[in-house]
Amino acid sequence: MRRLTLAFLLTASTALATELPVRSVTLSSAGLAQVERAGEVAADASVTFRAPIDDVDDLLRSLIVVDTAGTVEGLRLPARDLAGEAFRGLPLRPEDFESRTRLLAALRGQEAEAGGARGRIADAAETDRGLRLSLVTPTGIATVLLREGDEVKLADTALAARVARAAEALAAARSADERRIEIRLRADRARQVAVLYVAGAPLWKPSYRLLVPPMGAAPAATPPQARLQGWAVVENASGSDWDAVRLALVSGEAAAFRQNIYQPITVARPEMPVRVAGAVHVTADTGGRPLPPPAPAPMALGRMAEMSAAAPQMAARARSPEAPAGGAAPAQPATAATAEASAGRVAFVLAEPVTIRSGETANVPFLDIRLPAERVWWIQDLAARHPLQAVRIRNASPHTLPDGLATVYGAEGPEAGVFLGDAEIRAMPAGDGRILAFARDRDVQYTQSGSSADRVTRIALRRGFVSVDMARTEETAVAIDPRGARGMLVIDVPRRPGATPRFPIVSEGDFGLRHEVTLEGSTQTIRLPFERAVRQDTPLWDSGLGEPILLRWQQFDIEQNLRRLPGGPGTLERLQEILARVGPDVPGRADLAAVVEAMQDLRRLLDDARIKARAYRSADQALARARQAAEDRTGPEQQEARRRLNAASREADQAGAAADQAWEAWQRAVVALLQRGS
Incomplete structure (x- = not known):
């Protein structure tokens, strides 16, 4: 299409604006990202950046501006329905911008100046020589031929400005999934300005690599250890590039809400009718009639019944220890992350800046520590035939380890560098321990049987009854053959309501009652008795x-x-x-x-x-x-x-x-x- 310069479409803001880049990102396990944009802003310049439209609600409710030398006038951004708001009240429609003839035709009747003539637009048509524009003047009709680069200037400057804004909104609507945010500031000098806000973001997903000691490792000067490496899958869906940003990964259970405040909301109101004078009704006179006879005495009427008709700052810091090199051990991360812990929350702050382009996914290391560990057999189901292979670890770090899936590798001997299985790590507070099962040991077998016996403990006579108190022993016996292997066996025994366990318990939890026994290589029987009080009344x-x-x-x-x-x-x-x-x-x-x-x-x-x-x-x-x-x-x-x-x-x-x-x-x-x- 031939180009025509329309003066009313060339209106542009001359105010200074600074595009603030992303400087740091904090990803939360609540599905949110805290974004910090910062940079130097000139005197009286505004701050701008673009944000996905789905983030605008969160941005409006969480925005913080840090400007120590200036004041904030406010935030501006286009309406959610760009085209609808920009074209409201205009004689134009978005489709009128498809061609210059159609645009000028939609402006018929508006006073304009073009080619030295002034008048009201009557018609426009394309010709081989250019655009022929007809104007209605006070003395007649003037036809001007406009060539490329000629202007058409509207006399109504307010209308021209609105048409310009409509064109701008139409251009912005072509990328309707983003909005340009402008924060207007006022200051008398250049200075550093930061903008912080919280927006929805994909969850960062931790995963672990766990190197475990062999089964039956003999305690040396130091107890056996496992090496735990943490990697985080991070996705940049913010719409902006993260170029050398400070990245923090937060694990916790923060409350997170959404509120639809970018969408215009109208309040329904009752409609009040317009009061008008009532119509006058006249009944025609039909003349006189004879008087009616007298009515009989009123009868008594029965009475009718009445009816009635519901984010703290970080406190402590702990740097993960460097993992020692050796053999086929994984490589060290470039620089260890810093863990910042507070009540119910831990943030892993990567020491090196991270660059992730918009729409990219990255996998970055955030943890590399050594933890006390012991390989064990683990029985969760007494009805099964083989125990699980597992490792018991204790979180010796000063912060909580978040949930994640661990890929387990052997660290020594024939298992060195060999994939052993996968294990789930549930959130582990500092000092707490977990047993992580990663495989089933089919070389070790066990069977179980149950029995019950009563022992009279007391007899009492009550009128008409003999009460016999008994201690009933309900026992599960587990016969296990480790086939020459030695090590620790952990058995999780279900609770029995009303019964008291009569075997050593090392811990209790959702798993029930935990019992441990050392296997010495030969077959042995493990007895797990419960005792409950039973009363038997015999009527006389x-x-x-x-x-x-x-x-x-x-x-x-x-x-x-x-x-x-x-x-x-x-x-x-x-x-x-x-x-x-x-x-x-x-x-x-x-x-x-x-x-x-x-x-x-x-x-x-x-x-x-x-x-x-x-x-x-x-x-x-x-x-x-x-x-x-x-x-x-x-x-x-x-x-x-x-x-x-x-x-x-x-x-x-x-x-x-x-x-x-x-x-x-x-x-x-x-x-x-x-x-x-x-």
């Missing part, structure tokens, strides 16, 4: 039978309910079994022996009552037969039948009295038994 009387003194044998089937009665089968045998297992020094044993003896007496009394109850029932049946015979006989036979009836009656009375006496003797013995104890 079935409460469903009511009060024993009120129980009548005549109205009760003794044989059918024999197991429910004191002295019947079942209870006596259970108490005898318990007594046989009770040691002579167990408290309450003598009381239990007395109850067993009383139950034996009750059995004799109950058996006697059962025999006599059966005798009564036999006598009662004989009495019934004699009574029937007496009713069926006549004459001399009737006299003999009556004699036999009287004899049967006496026998039934005697048998009934004997059964009553035997039952009452059993009842008295039951009552005496139930009154024992507290």
Whole structure:
């Protein structure tokens, strides 16, 4: 397209502006980056830089300007909807900038000056010789031919400025994912100015390289050590190059929020209608009518019910020790990072400047230390067959080590430089220890079995009950064969609610209870007993039978309910079994022996009552037969039948009295038994 200089599009700001470069970046494990831009700013110059549009909300809420010799007037940036705001109220649309003819056509009616003529724009058209512009003048229509480089100048300077801003916004909208930030400052001399803000950033991801000592390493003058190297994966998604910046990597659990403050927000308001005069309604007169008859007396109406209708500064510093060289050990980092620790937070500050271009990913070392270490076997699942290979390390540094994945290599002997496995390191405070499993040892096997045994510890009599307190031992036995290997075995045993472990515990945690034992090369059995208190109550009387003194044998089937009665089968045998297992020094044993003896007496009394109850029932049946015979006989036979009836009656009375006496003797013995104890 041929170029035409439009004067109203050439308006540009003449204010001084300084582009501040990035000087330092602090990446947080909360998914944020603290960015510091700094540089020298001339007197009365503003500060500018570009930021991704997604970072503007965070920038607006966190910006800090450090200017010791000047004052801050404020921050300016284009609207979020650049084109929408820039074209609001203009006779133009973004598509009108596609060609000069279309742009001038959209400005029809505006007063302009071009080619020595002045008038209102009527029409514009491209020709072989140039742009033909028609202007309406006070005396007619003037047509001017504009060649390349000629100007069209709007008479309305305010409109010209707005059109210029629309063109600027249109250009900026082509990179709609960024915004130009301008901070206006006022000062009488040049000075250093810094700008700090917090914005969203990809997480920096730590990973470790762990060199471990061999299994069964004998303690020397110094205990075995592992070498831990930390590397961080860092991504620059800030939209600006990081050229020789100071980089810090922060690990902690800071609260992080987002707030949409760059987007214009309007508050909904209730609409108030415009008050107008009410319309006048007139009812036409239809003339007179006869009077209505009188209404009847009002009837009473029922009443109707009413209805109602919720960032500290760094404190301590500790420099990681240099790792010694030797063999196939990893190379040293260029310069060790500095760890700055504060409450719940640690920052690894790289000593050398880092350069990472926008959109690049880097992997930088931030840690190289030696830690006390010991190779161990680790059993997490007692039902498995082989233990895990693991290393126990202790964080001897003065700061917390953040979460990360460790690639484990051997450090000595046949394992030197050999990949052994991967292990997860969870956040490890200073002085704390972790066991890191990286493989399974299939050369070592183990099996486990369980058993349970009860031991009576106390016997107590309560009214109607014998309470037996027992110590129940629930044991898991682990038989393990290390096949000649020696070393430490760590076993994590699940807790058992209500049970007390009866084996040494070195620590407790989410893993349960941790037990350790040294394996000497041969097969051995490890016992892991738990003990819990168990109480067993044996009732001496079935409460469903009511009060024993009120129980009548005549109205009760003794044989059918024999197991429910004191002295019947079942209870006596259970108490005898318990007594046989009770040691002579167990408290309450003598009381239990007395109850067993009383139950034996009750059995004799109950058996006697059962025999006599059966005798009564036999006598009662004989009495019934004699009574029937007496009713069926006549004459001399009737006299003999009556004699036999009287004899049967006496026998039934005697048998009934004997059964009553035997039952009452059993009842008295039951009552005496139930009154024992507290």
